[in-house]
Amino acid sequence: MRATESPRRKSCVMLTSLPTDVNESRASAGLLADDERDAGGCGSPPEGEKRDEGSCGDDEVSRRYGNRSKYLRLVGLIFAVILLTLISISSYMKLLLSTSNISPLDIPAELEDGDGDRAKNSVFGIQLHPEYHAERVAKTITHHWSITSDYRFPDGVKKSVYLVNGQFPGPTIECRSGDRLVIHITNELSTDEGVSIHWHGLHMRNSNAMDGAVGFTQCPVPKSRTFSYEFDIDQDQHGTFWWHAHSEVQRGDGMYGGLVVHRPSAGKTEMEEYGYERDVLLLIGDWYHRTAGEVLDWYTSVRGFGNEPVPDSLLVNGVGRFICSMAVPARPVECSDITIDGISALLGSNKDLALTRLRVVNVGSLAGFTLGISSGTFTPLKLDGGRPISGSPSNSVGVLYPGERVDLLLKVPNQDAVSSSLHINLDPENFKFPNPALRPNQTFSLISSVQDIPISDRKRHALDNSSNFDLGSAISAEPNDSNSSFPEHPHQIILLYIRTEKLAKFANHPMGFINRTSWLLQNNPALPLISLTRSQWDSNQFVPWVPTSQTTETWVDIILNNLDDGAHPFHLHGHDFYVLASYRSEHGWGSYSPYASSGSSALKPKLNLKNPLRKDTVAVPRRGYVVLRFRADNPGIWMLHCHVLFHQASGMAMGILVGGNDAHDNLDLVPKESCQNVD
Numbered sequence: 001m002r003a004t005e006s007p008r009r010k011s012c013v014m015l016t017s018l019p020t021d022v023n024e025s026r027a028s029a030g031l032l033a034d035d036e037r038d039a040g041g042c043g044s045p046p047e048g049e050k051r052d053e054g055s056c057g058d059d060e061v062s063r064r065y066g067n068r069s070k071y072l073r074l075v076g077l078i079f080a081v082i083l084l085t086l087i088s089i090s091s092y093m094k095l096l097l098s099t100s101n102i103s104p105l106d107i108p109a110e111l112e113d114g115d116g117d118r119a120k121n122s123v124f125g126i127q128l129h130p131e132y133h134a135e136r137v138a139k140t141i142t143h144h145w146s147i148t149s150d151y152r153f154p155d156g157v158k159k160s161v162y163l164v165n166g167q168f169p170g171p172t173i174e175c176r177s178g179d180r181l182v183i184h185i186t187n188e189l190s191t192d193e194g195v196s197i198h199w200h201g202l203h204m205r206n207s208n209a210m211d212g213a214v215g216f217t218q219c220p221v222p223k224s225r226t227f228s229y230e231f232d233i234d235q236d237q238h239g240t241f242w243w244h245a246h247s248e249v250q251r252g253d254g255m256y257g258g259l260v261v262h263r264p265s266a267g268k269t270e271m272e273e274y275g276y277e278r279d280v281l282l283l284i285g286d287w288y289h290r291t292a293g294e295v296l297d298w299y300t301s302v303r304g305f306g307n308e309p310v311p312d313s314l315l316v317n318g319v320g321r322f323i324c325s326m327a328v329p330a331r332p333v334e335c336s337d338i339t340i341d342g343i344s345a346l347l348g349s350n351k352d353l354a355l356t357r358l359r360v361v362n363v364g365s366l367a368g369f370t371l372g373i374s375s376g377t378f379t380p381l382k383l384d385g386g387r388p389i390s391g392s393p394s395n396s397v398g399v400l401y402p403g404e405r406v407d408l409l410l411k412v413p414n415q416d417a418v419s420s421s422l423h424i425n426l427d428p429e430n431f432k433f434p435n436p437a438l439r440p441n442q443t444f445s446l447i448s449s450v451q452d453i454p455i456s457d458r459k460r461h462a463l464d465n466s467s468n469f470d471l472g473s474a475i476s477a478e479p480n481d482s483n484s485s486f487p488e489h490p491h492q493i494i495l496l497y498i499r500t501e502k503l504a505k506f507a508n509h510p511m512g513f514i515n516r517t518s519w520l521l522q523n524n525p526a527l528p529l530i531s532l533t534r535s536q537w538d539s540n541q542f543v544p545w546v547p548t549s550q551t552t553e554t555w556v557d558i559i560l561n562n563l564d565d566g567a568h569p570f571h572l573h574g575h576d577f578y579v580l581a582s583y584r585s586e587h588g589w590g591s592y593s594p595y596a597s598s599g600s601s602a603l604k605p606k607l608n609l610k611n612p613l614r615k616d617t618v619a620v621p622r623r624g625y626v627v628l629r630f631r632a633d634n635p636g637i638w639m640l641h642c643h644v645l646f647h648q649a650s651g652m653a654m655g656i657l658v659g660g661n662d663a664h665d666n667l668d669l670v671p672k673e674s675c676q677n678v679d
C-alpha cells in the first residue's frame with residue numbers, strides 16, 4: 001500500500017501546484033484535459049480494465065505516465081496549431097475591418113506624442129483614432145513638448161515657424177471625456193520670447209490657472225524653462241477643439257495644433273451613431289509670409305489706416321500652394337513653386353472611400369472661410385465643442401471664423417472615376433484693400449480618382465453653390481435640455497460695445513476697444529491678474545465681476561454690439577454660451593441695449609430660448625450684435641476676446657471674473673504667484 005500511495009501523492013502534488021481555484025475554474029470552464037482529470041484520480045482504472053490491488057506500482061506508474069506524457073505532448077501540439085490558426089484568422093479579420101472595428105486597444109507608442117503617422121502618410125488629412133479612446137476608461141495622458149522654431153516652406157515660401165517636437169502644425173492631442181491631460185512644455189526657443197498654450201474650448205473646470213492666458217492666468221514661460229499644464233476634461237465634454245499659443249502673436253506663426261476629445265461609447269460609438277468609418281482633422285487658416293509680429297506692427301502703425309492686413313496665402317494642415325510669380329515686388333519672398341500634383345489628396349484615393357467625419361478648425365489669424373465640395377456633399381454635424389446642429393446635405397458650408405470649428409459628414413459618390421476637390425474661399429469681408437499675392441479661392445484635392453491620371457489633367461467639377469449651409473443661421477439639433485433650462489431673465493447683463501478706433505490721443509494708431517478700454521498686458525506689478533487683488537489691476541484691465549451662489553445657478557447675458565464694418569469672432573474662455581440672438585444690419589448701424597427706452601437700440605430682439613446654438617466662439621456680425629447667455633459655474637478669471645489675432649493683440653480683449661468677490665482679494669483658490677510655477 002505504501003508503494004501505491006507514493007506516486008499518487010506525487011501526481012496529485014504536481015497538479016495541485018496550480019492554485020486550487022484556478023484548477024476549479026478551469027475545470028468548470030471545461031478547460032481541463034481528460035488526462036488531467038484522470039491523473040487526479042490515479043486509483044480509478046481505465047474503463048473496462050480491472051485493476052489488481054497494488055497494481056499502481058512504480059513500473060506500472062512509469063509506463064502509464066510515460067505513455068500519457070506522449071499523449072499529452074500530442075494534444076498540446078494540436079492545441080498549439082489550432083491556437084495559432086485562430087490568432088492568424090483573427091489578425092487578418094482585424095486588418096480587414098480596421099477602419100470600422102472599434103476596440104479598446106492600447107495606443108501605439110508612435111501616436112502617444114501626437115500624430116506620428118502624419119509624415120509617413122501619403123494623405124495629409126490628419127487621421128484620427130477614436131478606436132484607441134472611445135471604449136477605454138478615462139486615464140491620464142502625458143505629453144512632453146519642446147517648443148522651437150525653424151525655417152519651413154509650408155506653401156513654397158520660406159518662413160520661420162514655431163515647431164512643437166519638430167512638427168508644424170504641432171502634435172494633435174486625442175483623448176476622451178474625463179481624461180486628465182498633463183502637458184509639459186519646454187521653451188527651447190533661441191530668442192528671449194516667453195510661451196504659453198491655451199486649450200481652446202475646454203472648460204478647464206477648477207483649473208483657471210492652467211488656461212494659458214498670458215496676463216490673466218499666467219506669466220509667459222521664459223526661455224529654457226518648463227511649465228506643466230495639468231487639468232481634467234469634463235465628463236460631459238467631447239468634440240473638436242484645438243490648442244494654440246496665447247502669448248504675443250505666436251499663434252499666427254504656427255504655434256497651434258488639434259485637440260480632439262472623443263465621446264466615450266455609451267452602448268454606441270459616434271462612428272456607429274453617424275455611420276462614418278474615418279475621422280479626419282483639417283486645420284485650415286489664412287497665412288502671412290511676414291512674421292505675425294511684423295504684420296501686427298504694420299497694422300498698429302498709422303501706415304495701414306486701420307485696415308486689416310490681408311493674408312498672402314492659406315494652409316491646410318500646414319500645407320499650401322503659393323504661386324511664386326504672384327509675390328508682390330515690394331515684399332520679396334524666397335519661394336519655390338509647388339505644383340498641384342505635388343500635394344497629395346487630403347483623403348487619399350477613392351478606392352478606399354468611406355463615409356468620413358471631417359473636423360474643420362479655422363486656425364487662421366483674420367479671415368473666415370467657406371468650404372465647398374466639387375463632387376459629393378457635406379452634412380453639418382456639430383459646431384464648436386461637439387453640440388449637434390440641424391443640417392441637411394449641402395455643397396458648401398460657411399462662414400467659419402477664426403477659432404470656430406465645424407464637424408461635417410462627407411459623402412462622395414462611390415465610383416472609380418470620381419475625384420473630388422475641396423474649395424476654400426476666404427471671406428473678403430475684412431479685406432479692405434487688394435493683396436495681389438493672395439488667391440482667396442483655392443482648391444485642394446480631397447479624393448483622387450483611382451485611375452492613374454495626373455491630378456492636374458483631371459476634369460474638375462465646378463463648385464456648385466446651389467445649396468450653401470449658412471453657419472450663421474444654424475440651430476441646435478437638441479432642444480435646450482432640462483439641465484440647463486434658462487430662467488426667464490438672466491441674473492446679470494454685461495453690455496459691451498466693441499470697436500477698432502484710431503484716436504488722436506493715441507497718435508492715431510489703430511487699436512481695439514471694448515467699452516472704451518483697450519487691453520494691454522498688466523504692468524506694475526507685471527503679474528497675471530489671477531495673482532493680484534482688483535485694487536492692483538491697472539487701468540488697461542476691464543473685468544466685470546459675476547457673483548455666484550452656492551445654492552442657485554447664475555445665468556449671465558452678454559450683449560456684444562459690434563460698431564465696426566467687419567465681423568469680430570469672439571471667444572469666451574472657461575464656458576460655453578448659448579447664442580440667443582444674432583443680428584446684422586444691412587443699412588446703418590444696428591445695436592441693442594436693454595436699457596435704451598427709445599431709438600433703434602431699444603428694439604428688443606426675439607430671443608431663441610428653444611433650440612439655441614451652444615458655442616464657445618461666435619462671430620459678432622458687422623454693424624450688429626449677438627445676445628449670449630452662459631451659466632457662470634466655473635470660478636476664475638476668464639478671457640473674452642476677439643479671435644482675429646491683430647484685433648486681440650491691439651486691445652480687443654477683456655476678462656470676466658466669475659465667483660469670489662469683487663475685490664478679488666480671496667486668492668486662496670488660486671496660486672498666489674502663478675509665475676512661481678515656472679521652475
Ligand SMILES: [Cu+2]
Binds near residue numbers: 569642643647652
Ligand atoms: Cu475682431
